[in-house]
Amino acid sequence: MSPAIEIHHLTKKFRTYRKKPGLKGAIQGLFHREYDETIAANEISFSVQPGEFVGFLGPNGAGKTTTLKMLSGLLHPTSGTASVLGFTPSLRENEFKKRFSLVMGQKNALWWDLAAADSLELSRVIYQIEKPVYQKRLDELTELLDIKDKLNILVRELSLGERMKLELINALIHSPQVLLLDEPTIGLDVTSQKKVRDFLKSYNETYKVTILLTSHYMQDIEELCSRVVLIDEGMLRYDGALSGIVEKFSGTKIIQMHLHKPLSHPIPEHWGEILESTGLLLKLKVPRERISDVCREILAATTLSDITIEEVPIEEIMRQLFRTQRPTFSSE
Ligand SMILES: Nc1ncnc2c1ncn2[C@@H]1O[C@H](COP(=O)(O)OP(=O)(O)OP(=O)(O)O)[C@@H](O)[C@H]1O
Numbered sequence: 001m002s003p004a005i006e007i008h009h010l011t012k013k014f015r016t017y018r019k020k021p022g023l024k025g026a027i028q029g030l031f032h033r034e035y036d037e038t039i040a041a042n043e044i045s046f047s048v049q050p051g052e053f054v055g056f057l058g059p060n061g062a063g064k065t066t067t068l069k070m071l072s073g074l075l076h077p078t079s080g081t082a083s084v085l086g087f088t089p090s091l092r093e094n095e096f097k098k099r100f101s102l103v104m105g106q107k108n109a110l111w112w113d114l115a116a117a118d119s120l121e122l123s124r125v126i127y128q129i130e131k132p133v134y135q136k137r138l139d140e141l142t143e144l145l146d147i148k149d150k151l152n153i154l155v156r157e158l159s160l161g162e163r164m165k166l167e168l169i170n171a172l173i174h175s176p177q178v179l180l181l182d183e184p185t186i187g188l189d190v191t192s193q194k195k196v197r198d199f200l201k202s203y204n205e206t207y208k209v210t211i212l213l214t215s216h217y218m219q220d221i222e223e224l225c226s227r228v229v230l231i232d233e234g235m236l237r238y239d240g241a242l243s244g245i246v247e248k249f250s251g252t253k254i255i256q257m258h259l260h261k262p263l264s265h266p267i268p269e270h271w272g273e274i275l276e277s278t279g280l281l282l283k284l285k286v287p288r289e290r291i292s293d294v295c296r297e298i299l300a301a302t303t304l305s306d307i308t309i310e311e312v313p314i315e316e317i318m319r320q321l322f323r324t325q326r327p328t329f330s331s332e
C-alpha cells in the first residue's frame with residue numbers, strides 16, 4: 001500500500017526584511033535591505049500510511065503549522081517534496097482539494113455572518129456534493145457530534161466548542177481521505193476537548209481516514225495517536241511510538257520506597273535527586289544506568305516495606321523537551 005502522506009527533505013525558508021529602528025534606519029532600508037532567514041522546516045522526511053493517526057509534536061515555532069500548510073498546498077516548499085494521496089499539494093488540483101481537509105483551531109473556515117447550515121451549504125456547492133449524499137452525511141456528523149440543534153445559529157454566536165464541532169463537520173462533509181488538524185482543541189474546556197477527541201477517535205476507526213494531528217495537549221496525543229513525529233527548530237527529532245519518547249529522551253527513572261524505619265544518615269547525593277522525603281516515604285529521580293547500584297545501596301542501608309520503579313511521566317518529559325512551551329500544556 002502506498003503511503004497517504006510522504007515527504008522527503010521538505011524544507012521551508014522564510015526571508016523577512018529586517019527594519020532598522022528610527023527614521024534614519026527606514027531611509028537606509030530603502031537603499032540597503034537586510035534580511036533575516038528562518039528555516040521553519042529543515043529537511044523533514046516521514047511518511048504516513050492510510051488510516052494512521054499520527055501526532056505531530058513540537059514546541060512553539062518548531063515548524064508544525066508550516067509543514068501542515070505545505071501538505072495542504074498553502075505554502076510552496078523551498079526544497080524537498082511532498083506527496084498527499086499521490087498529489088503534489090502545491091499544485092492545488094481540484095481533485096486533491098476534494099480529498100483532504102485542513103482544520104486550524106485558530107482560524108475559521110465557516111462564514112462568520114451566516115448560520116452554520118448556510119455556511120455548510122456553501123461547502124456543499126464548492127465540493128459539488130449531491131444533495132441526498134450531503135444530507136445523509138450532515139445528519140450523521142451532527143448526530144455523532146451532538147450538535148444538530150445549533151445548525152441555524154449564526155456562526156459568530158456559537159460557543160468556541162460548538163464552533164469547533166461545526167468546523168470539523170465542514171472539514172469532513174466531502175468525506176476527505178486525509179485530515180490535517182492543527183490544534184483543533186485549543187482553548188476548549190475539558191468537556192468539549194473530550195467530545196472532540198472521542199469523535200476523532202471513532203471517526204478514524206470507522207472511516208479509516210488518515211489523520212495528522214498537532215496539539216499542545218498531551219491527553220489528545222496519548223488517547224489518539226499510536227505514533228508521534230516530533231520536530232524541533234524545523235528538524236525531525238523522533239518518529240515512533242509515544243512510549244518510545246520516554247526511552248529516548250528520559251535519562252532517569254523514579255524510585256519510590258516505603259522504609260521500615262528512617263535512614264540513620266542523610267541521603268547521599270549520588271543516589272539521585274530527592275523528589276520527596278517525608279517520614280518513611282522516599283522518592284528519588286535516578287539516572288537509568290545507576291538504578292541497580294542505587295537500589296543495592298538502599299537495600300544495604302535500610303529495610304523496605306515496598307519499592308516501585310517508574311518511568312518519568314510522558315508529560316514531564318515533554319515539558320522538559322519543550323521548555324518554551326505555553327504554560328497550559330496539559331488539559332487541566
Ligand atoms: N509567513 C512567515 N514569514 C516569516 N516567518 C514565518 C512565517 N510563518 C512562520 N514563520 C516562522 O517559522 C517558524 C515556524 O513557525 P510555525 O508556525 O510553523 O511553528 P509551529 O510549530 O506551528 O508553532 P506553534 O506551536 O506556536 O503553533 C517560526 O519561527 C515562525 O516565526
Ligand SMILES: [Mg+2]
Nearest residue numbers: 064065066182
Ligand atoms: Mg502552529
